[in-house]
Amino acid sequence: MKEAVFYEVIWDSLVQCRLCPHRCRIADGKSGRCRVRKNVNGRLFTLNYGQITALNIDPIEKKPLYHFYPGSSILSVGTFGCNFRCGFCQNYEISQIAETGEKLLPEDLVKLAQRYKSQEMIGVAYTYSEPVVWYEYIEASAPLIKELGFKTVLVTNGFINKEPLKKILPFIDALNIDLKGITEEYYRDICQGSVTPVLEAIETSKAFGAHVEITTLLVPGLNDAPEQIEELAKFLANLDRDIPLHFSRYFPRYKFNLPPTPVESLIRAREIAGKYLNYVYLGNLPDASNDTFCPHCGALLIRRDYFGVDTPGLSGDTCRQCKNKVKIIL
Numbered sequence: 081m082k083e084a085v086f087y088e089v090i091w092d093s094l095v096q097c098r099l100c101p102h103r104c105r106i107a108d109g110k111s112g113r114c115r116v117r118k119n120v121n122g123r124l125f126t127l128n129y130g131q132i133t134a135l136n137i138d139p140i141e142k143k144p145l146y147h148f149y150p151g152s153s154i155l156s157v158g159t160f161g162c163n164f165r166c167g168f169c170q171n172y173e174i175s176q177i178a179e180t181g182e183k184l185l186p187e188d189l190v191k192l193a194q195r196y197k198s199q200e201m202i203g204v205a206y207t208y209s210e211p212v213v214w215y216e217y218i219e220a221s222a223p224l225i226k227e228l229g230f231k232t233v234l235v236t237n238g239f240i241n242k243e244p245l246k247k248i249l250p251f252i253d254a255l256n257i258d259l260k261g262i263t264e265e266y267y268r269d270i271c272q273g274s275v276t277p278v279l280e281a282i283e284t285s286k287a288f289g290a291h292v293e294i295t296t297l298l299v300p301g302l303n304d305a306p307e308q309i310e311e312l313a314k315f316l317a318n319l320d321r322d323i324p325l326h327f328s329r330y331f332p333r334y335k336f337n338l339p340p341t342p343v344e345s346l347i348r349a350r351e352i353a354g355k356y357l358n359y360v361y362l363g364n365l366p367d368a369s370n371d372t373f374c375p376h377c378g379a380l381l382i383r384r385d386y387f388g389v390d391t392p393g394l395s396g397d398t399c400r401q402c403k404n405k406v407k408i409i410l
Contacts, residue, residue: 128181147291147408155203202231286323298327326362329343
C-alpha cells in the first residue's frame with residue numbers, strides 16, 4: 081500500500097477522498113467506491129500502487145487514438161478498480177472484480193519501456209481499467225517515462241476533480257476520454273456518476289494543450305437518440321471541430337443483455353455528428369470505413385484497414401493536395 085494523495089481527515093479517523101467528484105467519506109477500515117482507496121487508522125491508502133492486471137503492446141488505434149502518431153504502437157498497462165459502475169463494462173473482470181495484480185513498480189515500468197523501445201513504439205498508455213484511481217502510480221511513473229523521450233497516454237472516463245487533473249496533465253501527451261453520454265440521467269442510472277465533471281475534464285485537457293479524442297459507446301435505447309447525439313457533437317464542436325469522435329458499438333457484457341447496437345444507429349450517429357465535427361469514426365464495427373479525409377479539400381489523408389495504416393495524403397501535418405494544416409500528430 082501507498083498513502084494516497086488528495087484526501088483530508090475530516091473528523092477523528094473519518095477521511096474524505098478528493099481525487100474524484102464522488103468525494104467519498106471513508107470510515108476506518110472501509111474503502112471508497114473505487115474499491116482501491118482504503119482508510120487505515122485514519123490515513124487513506126491506495127491498494128493498487130504498482131499492481132498490474134493487464135500489459136500488452138497495442139496499436140495506438142486500439143486506444144482508440146486516430147490522430148496521434150497513426151500506425152505506431154504503445155506499451156499499454158492497466159490495474160484494477162474503477163470509480164464508475166457501468167453495467168456494460170467491457171473490462172469488468174479487472175475494473176469491478178479483481179483485487180490484486182502482478183507487481184510492477186514505476187522504475188520497472190521504465191525498464192520495460194526501454195526494453196521494448198523501437199521506432200514504432202512511442203510510449204506508455206494507462207488503460208484497460210480506470211487510470212484515475214491509479215493516480216499515485218501514474219504520478220510517479222509518467223514523469224520518468226517522459227524523461228526517456230516517450231509519450232504518455234490516458235484512456236479514461238474523465239471523472240476526476242480539476243486539481244488532480246491539472247497536476248498530472250503536464251506529464252500526459254494524449255487522452256482518449258469516454259464521454260459515455262450527454263445526460264445526467266444516463267450517467268446517474270447507468271454509470272453511477274455525473275456527466276458535468278467529465279465535460280469539465282474535456283475542457284480542461286483541451287485548454288491545457290493535450291491531444292484529446294473522445295469515445296462514446298452507443299447503447300441502444302439509452303444514449304443513441306438523435307437529439308442526444310446532436311447535443312454531444314455540439315458540445316465538442318464548441319471546443320474544437322477537429323476533436324476526433326469515436327462512436328463504438330455496444331455488445332452484451334457484464335450485467336447488460338440488450339442486443340448489440342444496430343449498425344444503422346452508428347451510421348446515423350456519424351451522419352448527425354458529422355454536421356458539427358470534422359472527424360467521426362465508428363468502433364467495434366470491422367466493416368466500417370474509418371479513413372481520414374481533409375476537412376478543407378476532401379482528399380484522403382489516412383487509409384485504415386483494421387489496424388493497418390497508410391498516410392498517402394499527408395506531408396507532416398499538412399494535406400499534400402491543398403497544403404492546409406490538419407490536426408494530426410505524426
